[in-house]
Amino acid sequence: MSGQSRHADRPAPKSVLARGLSLLDAFGAGEPELSLARIAARSGLPKPTAHRLLGELVEWGALERSSPGHYRLATKLFRLGQLVPRHRVLREAALPHLEQLYEASHENVHLAVPDNVYTLFLEKLTGRESMSIRSRVGGRMPSHCTATGKVFLAWGGRDRLRRVVDAGLPRLTPRTIVLPGLLHQDLERTMARGLGINREEAEPGVSAVAAPVLGARGEVVAALSVTGRSHRLDLDRVGGLVRAAANAMSATLPALSAAQNG
Structure with missing residues (x-):
């Protein structure tokens, strides 16, 4: 069973916090960057919802845009992880x-x-x-x-x-x-x-x-x-x-x- 199929089987999270965390969890398989479509599929969220929350995560510093429509983890998460x-x-x-x-x-x-x-x-x-x-x-x-x-x-x-x-x-x-x-x-x-x-x-x-x-x-x-x-x-x-x-x-x-x- 692939990491993608396991994510796709998950029910969509309900709270705003859970939705944001599910977007971050989409990177758990280790890929350096993911497309909006892949993140939405892994999180179980509709693309418009995922796109809006991804923008907030970029503004906060958890993610950064690597290319149009693609995202990667940002250094703020690394700094927090070191603590x-x-x-x-x-x-x-x-x-x-x-x-x-x-x-x-x-x-x-x-x-x-x-x-x-x-x-x-x-x-x-x-x-x-x-x-x-x-x-x-x-x-x-x-x-x-x-x-x-x-x-x-x-x-x-x-x-x-x-x-x-x-x-x-x-x-x-x-x-x-x-x-x-x-x-x-x-x-x-x-x-x-x-x-x-x-x-x-x-x-x-x-x-x-x-x-x-x-x-x-x-x-x-x-x-x-x-x-x-x-x-x-x-x-x-x-x-x-x-x-x-x-x-x-x-x-x-x-x-x-x-x-x-x-």
């Missing part, structure tokens, strides 16, 4: 470990958090030697076919897995796991080894390994990952590096959170 305390703490705690992972692998490294049925990337380090991949800071990808997403599903309980299955398991590559039973087995292996692994399930030729970051109460609050070309990514070696980095980050979180709150 989310939990995400700011996680990014500050993760950056030294992400830098070490990049120096050790010269591949793409990520900090991610769960976001409903998706994995949301809070930070990404890359370089000239790194393979170009789809992920971006602030972008989301499906949980069932990403290494970080598998971490969140494996430790997230039955409710999170049920939401993901109910939302559909889209096939992004020939290796994507799209059967709930096979996904459940893969998540059991994820828990057993303590690592989420994606073997060309989100993009052809791209593999990844991720490890959980634990909060003060032992709950999974984030994940670190390394992503690169399948033929050169040594999952065993990189898995050990990612696990060590995630454990080290987990140890720093309580002290950093206390300092932020103090």
